[in-house]
Amino acid sequence: MGASPLVLGIETSCDETSAAVLRGTSELLGHRILTQDVHEVYGGVVPELASRAHLRVIDDVVDSALAEAGKALGELDAVGATAGPGLIGALLVGLTWAKAVAYALGKPLVAVHHMEAHLFAASIDEPAAQPPFVALLVSGGHTMLLWVPEWGRYELLGETRDDAAGEAFDKVAKILGLGYPGGPVIQRIAPEGDPKAYHFPRPMLTRDQRPGDPDYYDFSFSGLKTSVLNRVRHLEAEGRLAGEVPNLAASFQAAVVGVLVAKTMRAVEETGCRRVLIGGGVAASRPLRTAMAEALGADGQLYYPAPRLATDNGAMIARAALFHLERGAPDDLAHLDVSARPDMPFPGLVRRC
Ligand code: KG4
Ligand code: ZN
Numbered sequence: 001m002g003a004s005p006l007v008l009g010i011e012t013s014c015d016e017t018s019a020a021v022l023r024g025t026s027e028l029l030g031h032r033i034l035t036q037d038v039h040e041v042y043g044g045v046v047p048e049l050a051s052r053a054h055l056r057v058i059d060d061v062v063d064s065a066l067a068e069a070g071k072a073l074g075e076l077d078a079v080g081a082t083a084g085p086g087l088i089g090a091l092l093v094g095l096t097w098a099k100a101v102a103y104a105l106g107k108p109l110v111a112v113h114h115m116e117a118h119l120f121a122a123s124i125d126e127p128a129a130q131p132p133f134v135a136l137l138v139s140g141g142h143t144m145l146l147w148v149p150e151w152g153r154y155e156l157l158g159e160t161r162d163d164a165a166g167e168a169f170d171k172v173a174k175i176l177g178l179g180y181p182g183g184p185v186i187q188r189i190a191p192e193g194d195p196k197a198y199h200f201p202r203p204m205l206t207r208d209q210r211p212g213d214p215d216y217y218d219f220s221f222s223g224l225k226t227s228v229l230n231r232v233r234h235l236e237a238e239g240r241l242a243g244e245v246p247n248l249a250a251s252f253q254a255a256v257v258g259v260l261v262a263k264t265m266r267a268v269e270e271t272g273c274r275r276v277l278i279g280g281g282v283a284a285s286r287p288l289r290t291a292m293a294e295a296l297g298a299d300g301q302l303y304y305p306a307p308r309l310a311t312d313n314g315a316m317i318a319r320a321a322l323f324h325l326e327r328g329a330p331d332d333l334a335h336l337d338v339s340a341r342p343d344m345p346f347p348g349l350v351r352r353c
Helices: 047-069 088-105 114-125 165-175 182-192 222-237 241-271 286-296 314-328
Strands: 006-011 016-023 027-035 078-084 109-113 133-138 143-150 153-159 275-279 301-303 349-351
Touching (some): 006 088, 006 314, 016 314, 027 047, 027 314, 078 088, 109 314, 114 133, 114 143, 114 314, 182 241, 182 286, 222 241, 241 286, 275 286, 286 301
Parallel strands (some): 133 275, 153 349, 275 301
Antiparallel strands (some): 006 016, 133 143
């Protein structure tokens, strides 16, 4: 293997079919992301439809990424694929494809943890996005606050007790009749409304919480969603809902962003590290990035991926695979034992007691 390995990354954990060809840590030679639109009419991802759609396009998505890179399968040094967490049928498509190719080529297969990959996304375009940092991972399935002293060592400070941040965006968008996925549509409509029009609760955020309290770093978004729903029912009964949708969207977005920033800043204060990295689909949120940068101030550093690398993509999978490859990847064909795991444990994660 040369100094800079050529890695193929495959992502099929949810509703994006994606493949990337990455040379070393940051040379993205080819990248394809196909977002499935079959789910739009259901207001959420339908697992069986997702698996079938992945299966239909996986060959073409990988071929197309390789073509863009001007590379052939035989030139790859390793293959990385998301093994979990995610939808079992969807994961199986990408991982099985990767296994077959790695086996045929006699090259290592790296089973990648989807959330660890989100941590690496920002570093592809921004080489300075390296630990130590406080990391906020916010996606459709997870909300985690981490202290990351170095790659491969992740201390879990807090996580959601119920809905993930992205899930809250998706559910509230559905309640407001705005479609799926919720984050981008709420971001689009919010500037037409007043974020102070409704005061929605900032769940699990009170001034009297102290470090060590069980809810100091944890999140909860389910009550906030219910609060929006109740307000919507009232407005509907009064026949005033239509005109209030922008105000509701803006006020809801402000509540989520407020909680995410406040909890992250607690970790910044406690660790004394003013370097923050955000990752996951919700990291594409402009209001979140702006509010976080403001809270950190001029002496802080905020790292976030470009929107295309924030939501699910194969590039971050290739980047995370490279990390594990360089740390000591499987050098034989034992990777045939690798299996898709919807509940895959986060490698290197320790829960703070
Ligand atoms: O990481 P991701 O692509 O998939 C999962 O791993 O779940 O995250 C998808 C989530 C969705 O819930 C979507 O609504 C949210 O990211 N999202 C956003 C924005 N763009 C995507 N949330 C808020 N603001 C955005 N601009
Ligand atoms: Zn994701």
